[in-house]
Amino acid sequence: MSTRAYGAESDTSGVAPLEIERRDLRPDDVRIEIDYCGICHTDLHFVHNDWGMTDYPVVPGHEIIGRVTAVGEDVKQFAVGDRVGVGCLVDSCRKCHACEEGLEQYCTGGNVLTYNGQDLHDGSKTYGGYSEAIVVSDRFVVQVPDALDPAAAAPLLCAGITTYSPLKHFGVGEGHRVGVIGMGGLGHMGVKLARALGAEVTLFTRSSDKAAEGKRQGAHQVIVSTDDEQMAAAVGHFDFLLDTVPVAHDLNPYIATLKHDGIHILVGMPEPIDPPLDAGPLIFGRRALAGSLIGGLPETQECLDFCAEHGIECDIEMLDIKNINEAYERMQRGDVRYRFVIDMKSLKEG
Numbered sequence: 001m002s003t004r005a006y007g008a009e010s011d012t013s014g015v016a017p018l019e020i021e022r023r024d025l026r027p028d029d030v031r032i033e034i035d036y037c038g039i040c041h042t043d044l045h046f047v048h049n050d051w052g053m054t055d056y057p058v059v060p061g062h063e064i065i066g067r068v069t070a071v072g073e074d075v076k077q078f079a080v081g082d083r084v085g086v087g088c089l090v091d092s093c094r095k096c097h098a099c100e101e102g103l104e105q106y107c108t109g110g111n112v113l114t115y116n117g118q119d120l121h122d123g124s125k126t127y128g129g130y131s132e133a134i135v136v137s138d139r140f141v142v143q144v145p146d147a148l149d150p151a152a153a154a155p156l157l158c159a160g161i162t163t164y165s166p167l168k169h170f171g172v173g174e175g176h177r178v179g180v181i182g183m184g185g186l187g188h189m190g191v192k193l194a195r196a197l198g199a200e201v202t203l204f205t206r207s208s209d210k211a212a213e214g215k216r217q218g219a220h221q222v223i224v225s226t227d228d229e230q231m232a233a234a235v236g237h238f239d240f241l242l243d244t245v246p247v248a249h250d251l252n253p254y255i256a257t258l259k260h261d262g263i264h265i266l267v268g269m270p271e272p273i274d275p276p277l278d279a280g281p282l283i284f285g286r287r288a289l290a291g292s293l294i295g296g297l298p299e300t301q302e303c304l305d306f307c308a309e310h311g312i313e314c315d316i317e318m319l320d321i322k323n324i325n326e327a328y329e330r331m332q333r334g335d336v337r338y339r340f341v342i343d344m345k346s347l348k349e350g
C-alpha cells in the first residue's frame, strides 16, 4: 500500500516528503496507524550517514506509537483498536541463543532494524516511523499501558529501553551511586529510571543551565562536566556511569569518578574511543568499561509497564513534521528539552 512518509534522499538532502510501500499483511503481521514518533539522535546519525551505512532513501523513526488497524489471521495478542508501540527492531532470526532469551538486539543470526534494514522474507527495505502507517510482525510489537500518555510514551521505545536495559542488567538499585552523562533524550530517561530504581543519581552535563532541570528530573546532584573542580571532587564516588554522549569524548575523567569495581556503561557513540583510554585506572581499581544496546522485546514491554507503574514519562516537545529539519539542527546543538515527538496528524493533514 502506498504510504506517505518523510525521509532523506542523501546526506545533504535534509528530510522531506516521499512515498513508500507498506506490504500486505502476512499471517503474523499487525498494521499500525502511527500517531506519534519520537526523534532519536540515531535518526540524525543515519540521515547524515555518520556511520557510513545509510542506504538512501532512509525513512527514520523507531519510537513509534499508534493504533492497530488490521491484524493477520494468526495474530492472537493484538486486536484492532489496541494502542501499541514499535521500537528499533522489526524482526530477528528467532532461533539463536539471544533470540531464545528475548534478547533480539543481540541476535547472531541477523536482526532487522526498523529502518535501513532488510526484510528477511522478501528482501525489501525497511522504513521507519516518520510515516502514516507501518506493518510489523506481532513479536516485535508491544502493548502501551493505558496509564501512559501516548505521545510522551513514544520515546520509551528507544530512549527509555536503552537506559532501562543496562540499569536492570547491572542490577542498579538502592545503595548504588549512579552518574548519568549527558542530558538529552536518553540521559533524561536514565536519570528518571535510575531514580525510580532507588539509586542515588548524579547528572553530568556540559550545560550549567540544565542543573536545575536535572534536579527536577530526579537527579540528587548535578556536576557540570566542564568544571574541573567539580569533576575532581567526584573522584572515586560512583558505582555506575551511564554514558549517553553521542560523539567520541574523553572517558578518562569519568572513569576516575568510579569507585573500585565501578562500571562505565556506554550507550552513546559506537566509535573508536578518542582520546585513548588510560588502562591504569581500570587495572588498579578493577573498574570495567561496558556497552549496551537498546533492549529485547520482553524487556521493552517490561520497561513500558515499569514506567506506567511509576508514573514515568518522557519530557517531550511536540513537533509538526514540516519543521523537522529545524528540529534536527536544534538537536545537533543539544537544544532539545528533552525529546522531539512528531505529531503524525501534521503529516496526514499536511
Ligand SMILES: NC(=O)c1ccc[n+]([C@@H]2O[C@H](COP(=O)([O-])OP(=O)(O)OC[C@H]3O[C@@H](n4cnc5c(N)ncnc54)[C@H](OP(=O)(O)O)[C@@H]3O)[C@@H](O)[C@H]2O)c1
Pocket: 039, 040, 041, 042, 045, 158, 159, 162, 181, 182, 183, 184, 185, 186, 187, 204, 205, 206, 207, 210, 244, 245, 246, 247, 249, 266, 267, 268, 269, 292, 293, 294, 331, 332, 334, 336, 338
Ligand atoms: N546504545 C543504544 O542502543 C542506543 C540507542 C539509542 C541511541 N543511542 C545513541 O545515544 C546517543 C545519544 O542519543 P540521544 O537521542 O539521547 O541524543 P540527544 O538527545 O542529542 O542527547 C545527547 C546529549 O549528550 C550531550 N552531548 C551532546 N554533544 C556532546 C558533546 N560534543 N560532548 C559532550 N556531551 C555532548 C548533551 O547533553 P548535555 O547538554 O547535558 O551535556 C546532549 O543533550 C546517540 O549517539 C545515539 O545514536 C544509542
Ligand SMILES: [Zn+2]
Pocket: 040, 041, 042, 043, 062, 088, 158, 159
Ligand atoms: Zn533510538
Ligand SMILES: [Zn+2]
Pocket: 092, 093, 094, 095, 096, 097, 098, 099, 100, 104, 106, 107, 108, 109, 110
Ligand atoms: Zn537470533
